[in-house]
Amino acid sequence: MMRTLKIRLILATVVVLLGGCDTSNHFPQYQKLEGPWRITEEEATIKLDQPLELKPEGSQTLYLTVDSNRYEPYQNIDIPEHYSDLKREDGVIIIPEVTVVANTGEAFELSSATNMRPPHNPVGVGFYNEPEHWKDPEYPENVQNFHTLKLSSNRPFTVNTIIWKVTSHPDGHVCGGRCPWWWDAVSWMW
Numbered sequence: 001m002m003r004t005l006k007i008r009l010i011l012a013t014v015v016v017l018l019g020g021c022d023t024s025n026h027f028p029q030y031q032k033l034e035g036p037w038r039i040t041e042e043e044a045t046i047k048l049d050q051p052l053e054l055k056p057e058g059s060q061t062l063y064l065t066v067d068s069n070r071y072e073p074y075q076n077i078d079i080p081e082h083y084s085d086l087k088r089e090d091g092v093i094i095i096p097e098v099t100v101v102a103n104t105g106e107a108f109e110l111s112s113a114t115n116m117r118p119p120h121n122p123v124g125v126g127f128y129n130e131p132e133h134w135k136d137p138e139y140p141e142n143v144q145n146f147h148t149l150k151l152s153s154n155r156p157f158t159v160n161t162i163i164w165k166v167t168s169h170p171d172g173h174v175c176g177g178r179c180p181w182w183w184d185a186v187s188w189m190w
Contacts, residue, residue, distance in 0.1 A: 029053040029060065033162040039064075039096065043152040051103065051145035052164045063116055063163040064096055064151070065124035071157070072123060073115035084112045084125050086157065094157045098127045101148035108139070108146075122160065 031052060037044060054060065066086060071094070074087035079095070086094040098110045116124035149162070 029055050029164065029166050031164040033164075035159050035161055037151065037159045037162075038156065039151045039153045039159055040156045041152060041154065043097075043150050046149040046151065046162075048147055048149065051147040052100070053145050054102075054139060054143060055166050060164060060166055061114065061126045062098060062100070062110060062149075063124045063126045063161075063165070064098070064159045065116060065122040065161045065163065066157060066159060068123045073117055073125070075115075084115045086123070086125055088155070088157070092155055095154040096125060096127075096157075097152045099150040100146040101150065102139070102143040103145050103147060104140070104142055106140070106143065107150070124163070 029052070031050065033046075033048070037046065052060075052062070070089050071086045072089075074085045074093055076083055076085045076093065076095070085096070088094060096112065098112075099107050100110060101107050110127035112125050112127050114126035116122060116126065151159070
């Protein structure tokens with residue numbers, strides 16, 4: 001009886017403490033652009049009103065999200081630079097291409113390296129500067145932001161939203177810099 005009470009008390013404490021941490025990863029660089037955009041074999045250029053800000057010490061991911069009822073994540077093991085792609089409901093594999101243009105005018109082709117999955121996210125594919133996305137991005141020091149996106153695909157598809165988010169941060173936090181006071185004491189567990 002006493003052991004059950006202790007376990008319940010510990011679980012209740014953990015739930016209360018974790019309830020205060022916003023793990024949505026919405027650092028100041030986060031942006032969500034509402035579409036839709038029809039992407040085809042012909043390169044589509046999207047000029048951004050607000051540039052995507054680069055956080056050189058962290059890793060950024062550009063997500064293209066699609067209709068979760070029509071697409072599913074697809075792991076393309078035959079093409080390493082397109083490891084994460086999409087599969088349409090009729091079985092057709094969608095291989096998007098993404099290039100970002102920096103404030104310097106330099107263009108960087110991104111590699112697909114992750115997928116977004118339901119139930120907490122829509123279906124989508126994420127792009128990094130490096131296929132080995134756990135490494136720091138390799139952008140020249142004078143690159144501060146991206147003002148243009150260039151998108152194409154092997155097959156036509158519709159992008160519902162474009163999400164730009166920091167997926168890791170130099171201070172190790174997952175709370176977007178807004179962690180509760182107790183986070184440092186327990187973050188070693190993650």
